[in-house]
Amino acid sequence: MSILRNFIGGSFGEPGSPESIEVRNPATGEVFAAVPCATETEVIAAVHHAALAQKSWGRLPAIERGNALRHLADIIEKNAGRIGEALAKESGKSLADATGEAIYGVELMRYHAEWARRIEGEVIESDTPDETLMLKRAPIGVVACLIPFNFPVYTLVRKIAPALIAGNAVVVRPSNNTPTSAFVFAECIAEAGLPAGLVNIMTMSHEVAEVMCKRREIGMITLTGSVAAGQVVLDCCKANIAKPSLELGGKTPVIVEPDADLDVVTKSVLAAKTAHCGQVCTSVERLYVHASIHGTLLEKLRDAFERRLYGDRAGDPTYMGPLANAAARLRVHHMVERAKAEGAVIETGGYLPEGSGYFYPPTLLSDCRQDMEIVQEEVFGPVLAVIPYTDFDEALAMASDHQFGLASVVFSENYRKVMKAANEIEAGELYVNRFPADPYQGYHAGWKRSGLGGDDGKHGMLEFTQTRLVILKH
Numbered sequence: 001m002s003i004l005r006n007f008i009g010g011s012f013g014e015p016g017s018p019e020s021i022e023v024r025n026p027a028t029g030e031v032f033a034a035v036p037c038a039t040e041t042e043v044i045a046a047v048h049h050a051a052l053a054q055k056s057w058g059r060l061p062a063i064e065r066g067n068a069l070r071h072l073a074d075i076i077e078k079n080a081g082r083i084g085e086a087l088a089k090e091s092g093k094s095l096a097d098a099t100g101e102a103i104y105g106v107e108l109m110r111y112h113a114e115w116a117r118r119i120e121g122e123v124i125e126s127d128t129p130d131e132t133l134m135l136k137r138a139p140i141g142v143v144a145c146l147i148p149f150n151f152p153v154y155t156l157v158r159k160i161a162p163a164l165i166a167g168n169a170v171v172v173r174p175s176n177n178t179p180t181s182a183f184v185f186a187e188c189i190a191e192a193g194l195p196a197g198l199v200n201i202m203t204m205s206h207e208v209a210e211v212m213c214k215r216r217e218i219g220m221i222t223l224t225g226s227v228a229a230g231q232v233v234l235d236c237c238k239a240n241i242a243k244p245s246l247e248l249g250g251k252t253p254v255i256v257e258p259d260a261d262l263d264v265v266t267k268s269v270l271a272a273k274t275a276h277c278g279q280v281c282t283s284v285e286r287l288y289v290h291a292s293i294h295g296t297l298l299e300k301l302r303d304a305f306e307r308r309l310y311g312d313r314a315g316d317p318t319y320m321g322p323l324a325n326a327a328a329r330l331r332v333h334h335m336v337e338r339a340k341a342e343g344a345v346i347e348t349g350g351y352l353p354e355g356s357g358y359f360y361p362p363t364l365l366s367d368c369r370q371d372m373e374i375v376q377e378e379v380f381g382p383v384l385a386v387i388p389y390t391d392f393d394e395a396l397a398m399a400s401d402h403q404f405g406l407a408s409v410v411f412s413e414n415y416r417k418v419m420k421a422a423n424e425i426e427a428g429e430l431y432v433n434r435f436p437a438d439p440y441q442g443y444h445a446g447w448k449r450s451g452l453g454g455d456d457g458k459h460g461m462l463e464f465t466q467t468r469l470v471i472l473k474h
Helices: 040-059 062-078 080-091 095-117 152-165 180-192 206-213 227-240 262-278 291-307 326-341 392-400 415-424 457-462
Strands: 020-024 031-036 122-125 131-139 142-146 169-173 199-201 218-224 243-247 252-256 284-290 345-348 363-366 383-389 409-411 465-473
Touching (some): 040 199, 080 095, 142 206, 152 180, 152 457, 227 243, 284 291, 291 345, 326 383, 392 415
Parallel strands (some): 142 169, 142 218, 169 199, 363 383
Antiparallel strands (some): 020 031, 122 131, 131 465
8 A cells, every 4th residue: 555745845754643544446445545644733834835935936037937837747747647547546537537637737737837928917097197007916925725536637737837827836735535646746846846845735634724724824725626615715715815716516507409419419418427427517417408309318318328337447448437435426326316206207327336436327317307406406426417498598597597607508509599698698608519628728717606716718827816006106
């Protein structure tokens, strides 16, 4: 079994406590690694190291920071296979998918490195003669980055790359479900020669994470996680009025119009719903189907879901993999059981498989209603609720009548209906005739309880800055 170490102040030190966290392979349930449980003293030291490193890092010309990120990206690319091996074992992904996630992270880091010459301020006209107003962008300081389990390598880069190019230092807490890939990533940081303390990566309990986030030096907390986790982060932000950036729950609605290609829809829905066992923030969770094609599409989906195999992707990478842990599997199954009790029909799936690993079959539910829990709450698993509608306005209203507003999808060839959705749907993203993929030059931001702030693109990078207005008399 691997025994790993926290990365604090530029080195892997001996743990400050004998307490550790077991890491399991979700495809087998077996413990394969242990990571340290950082103490309060260690996280306070890490924040202190970050604050010291940030002062000189923030004063560097941005082009030098960009060069450092490009060098780091090269080293991550060189070690993508090692990162992928760790990620595949801790997450249940195939080796190809896990290595691909590391490569995608490399491309994202190179993208953010290019902002070095594009971080812009503004010159604003003054009302006073012989005076100029200049709005400058400055780093925030130390950013606490809280990483989810579903895409731990990509999300780590998604947070630290824009933070670093903007001149900040970071303290990173990986998910306790998927921390081993983060420590391979930390080895890359050490090899890249970044200033000691600029990036710190530590595993810890929830209680110690709160201590870290409430430190006076923390100027921003960025989280990808649940609404409940976001509410805890907001409480932490209150301590020092730190800036929050939160990507929280999602419940992606998909509207399928009669003119849609149902074979394309079926293939796309199956791929989106079973990717990483449905553990994707933008995964389709509500399928609104026009009544005239409801029966036909339901039959196609039932057949596709029944034929989709699941199992250990280390043996067959074409399988759908497992859920993150035993608790996640039970939570998903209990939601399906409650949906059945409320009147939903289980077309296929909906049972707990025997054997090892945290697997759950692709599950299709019909006869669902807008007021059901399975339609109102995020499942985060391979479960799809299907709801018929009679006209587009009704479907658009149901898609928007929700606590979440992260991503949305419309399948239609009618440009007037598509533009109506583009102007009216209550979500941060709308995908037309395709499923979400979070282009990193876009802006991934949720409405309502799906979050505050956002990631990716120019606007995501600027989240990691603050402004300074200079009023210059001349």
